[in-house]
Amino acid sequence: MITTTFTVTGMTCSHCVAAVTEEVTKIDGVTSLDVDLASGAVTVESVEPVDPAAFTDAVEEAGYEVAS
Numbered sequence: 001m002i003t004t005t006f007t008v009t010g011m012t013c014s015h016c017v018a019a020v021t022e023e024v025t026k027i028d029g030v031t032s033l034d035v036d037l038a039s040g041a042v043t044v045e046s047v048e049p050v051d052p053a054a055f056t057d058a059v060e061e062a063g064y065e066v067a068s
């Protein structure tokens with residue numbers, strides 16, 4: 001299992017967390033993720049490396065931004 005942590009900006013409540021979770025779990029190979037609302041840290045567990053571009057697309061689809 002591979003664990004990757006990204007930082008997502010713009011999330012303010014549990015609804016935001018749910019929206020990001022829904023989109024990111026659609027990425028191929030992603031098995032689970034943990035979102036820390038306070039820090040914006042999104043820790044993704046996957047069976048193969050997560051393509052950062054795919055992660056960014058998923059987060060933007062949910063309406064948020066990935067911190068660079």
Ligand SMILES: [Cu+2]
Nearest residue numbers: 012013015016
């Ligand atoms: Cu929200």
